[in-house]
Amino acid sequence: MSILDRLFTLFSAKPKGNATSAHVIDRVLVGEALVIEDMDLKNVSHIELIIGPRGSAAERAFTRTLTTQRRGINGLLAVVAPNVRTQPATVMYNKVTIKNGKQAVQMFGPAQRAVALAVMDCVAEGTIPESEAENLFICVGVFIDAKADDDRKIQEWNYRATKQALEGAIKREPSVEYLLKNYQASRHPFQAK
């Protein structure tokens, strides 16, 4: 190896500490999860979410969703408690039009607590790297049926669904390989009979 080649190798090689500088959440990722028990359709939790870094479409969706309020459809910043918003910054939005106070309180009570705790547990457990948390944006779509009647279930099931959806998104699951193996045998509970 000539001295020039050696020099070239030296300068083109990545400095050691940089090997881990690649971000886990370096692009828009999409997640989805459904949680239900005993076919309690009234309180079923279904989450769809996107997560992505600054500068991505997730950041644009976050800022727009938080500020574009409509009658019955409200973007809401996820907070574990007032004055303690989550990191990453997370906006929730409802999928079922809110028509009364009960629905509104379900959204900014049990659902908000659940989504916020799921986000923070994902940071605590390292699913979302702590070092990336302040530079990420999450948008969470929350489905609460207009007839939902069990706050405890809303909170527990939305917590589990949000956590599962975040973990799935970040692991890039379901993988294309998994889907190709399983999609034909799958059944959608509401498909045509």
Next chain:
Amino acid sequence: MAVIDRVLVGEALVIDNRPDGSGLDLLNVAHIDLIIGPRGSAAEDAFCRTLTDQKEGVNGLLAVVAPNMMTKPATVMFNKVTIKNGKQAVQMFGPAQRGVSMAVMDCVADGTIPQDEADDVFICVGVFIDHKADIDERIQEWNYQATKQAIKSAVAREPKVADVLKNYKASAHPFQAK
């Protein structure tokens, strides 16, 4: 080189006669318009916006073949006819969702969407379901066929300008002025 390296646009209509032979089944007609494009394109932005920008009666919906099995490429569906009741909502997130999702996955399985691009492509699918639609099997099957056809023509860049130029004057639109 990526096959889906830019925003591509597709459209397809599927219809048949009413089961009782009384003419075209306009109640259950499927009409799909869609865009598909890679990360960093306007399709990614449109995907994120459509999924998060909910309005009363107009809902973005992530396509899943079944709960906990979202499609790859990530696909958002949106309704073209305002949803006013539970029946319409269930038609959208039941048969139509299943139809669209199966079409997307079949397009990956048959290579129309290259498997190694599926994680890096976004699809937005506009679904037309008449508020008087009454046969779930047709909603599912026709939206499946229309979505598949729309994706295939989008990826094949069809119809070609040359073909449209050759044929557009002789064409008839079913709802044009008589």
